[in-house]
Amino acid sequence: MTSKPSVCVAIEPDLIAAATGEAVASAASRVQSHIAGCATCRNDYAHYRALETVVGDLRSTLPAADAEDARRRLIERLADLRSRLVRYRVAPSPLGPILIAVTEHGVSLVEYLGRGGAAGSRLFREAGVEAEEGGADLDRLHGELGEFIEGRRRQLDWSLDLRSARSDFQRQVMEVTVAVPYGAVASYAGIARELGRPAAVRAVAQALRHNPLPIVVPCHRIIGSTGKLVGYAGNRVALKERLLGVEGVPVNARAASIERGAMYHYDPNPDHQYCLPTCGSILRRPLGQIRLFAHREQAAVWGLEPCVDCRPDLHPLSR
């Protein structure tokens, strides 16, 4: 090897390239003119050409029969991984750092993080969950949530994964709560009634206390029968007040209560008429049966007509 003339050593890379079909035209013709006069390199070239044939055979001979079985098993295990995999991202918000998590079915968790940050998230306390950070879709969700909190967006049209609900009952409570519209409030008692379990007021409150999807499942719109805000996400009543404020729901901060007297009322009646809070004795009706809303447009969504006595259309509430 060491006795190889320097010109042969120098041309070797081009020779290999030419023999294996990777050389540019100029290098290939240089190689051709060299091997025309050099028997050793001609022999080398022939060997590399032959090797290319052997490698070509190698390329096509690997049996792939077992690949099909392997693929089938992979698909099965991927399905299992998929059902357990949760992707999450933490982002700052006007309400403090918030974690959003998604599964293949949709958003599964929106969590106000405490001092422990993401490490303290309930995500890591759930058995069988594989948590993974990141994903461009999570940036979009955080963007929309931020807009919502700042009052620039009224809807979060997210597909939700309610599988992490603690019970069927909690899932039902969440489904009913999702239907309470922007700028409206309902009471725990009202939700219980709607579920056909009027006595389960405390159970409804408990279910919402552990709501895994605050804001998007708007438990901040559910209040006590007296109009008190009661609780929110543990001890974060101030956030509830703030979210209601963003939606235009009048709140008396000192009393930690909504200003029922500054909202439209709908007491279910055959004429589907909604009223001003000053209409007759409506202000004294139990909250559990009444729909309260801050924006008159909501009446149209529900198909309600203005009351012919108090005429909320002629005397809209001022904000």
Place this chain on the structure above:
Amino acid sequence: MTPETGFEAIVTVHHAEIYRYLRRLTFRVGEAEDLSQETFFRAYRAWAALPSDANVRAWLFKIATNVFRNHARGERRRLIAHATVQASRREVDPDGPEAAAMAGELQALTEATIQRLPVKQRMAFTLRKLHELDYEIIGQSLDCSAETARAHVFQALRKIRTSLDGHVLPRTESTR
């Protein structure tokens, strides 16, 4: 919000090739299956963050290469021992015609040499010669430049060619 649809398509299109790649690197069925599974698990986790215009094939090869490199650490000696056994077993082809036996022997010899190559040369050679990837993409997989990737492939070719010295090679036209 339905990542499974797109990712299953990726598995359908690319699994066989990635599996073959890992099978070539490991020469063991079970190992190749474990490693390709690991590759697609990692890919699935990272998939949401993958830009929509990314070269999925190159991306999967990179992941598979990393998976294999992690696996190969500390396993190298065992793999070489296995390769030798495998190669000597493959050399025997009593029923085939003489030419086929000869070609089979050359192939087995080549495979055995490939397995004795340093890991980077082996991967570069496999990616280039058996999966026909661009040097640019091979470089990305191996965390080196395209030029270095090319050098790895040429080193590998040199060693394989040397190992075939003294064997009757298949006839090819000597010039083009």
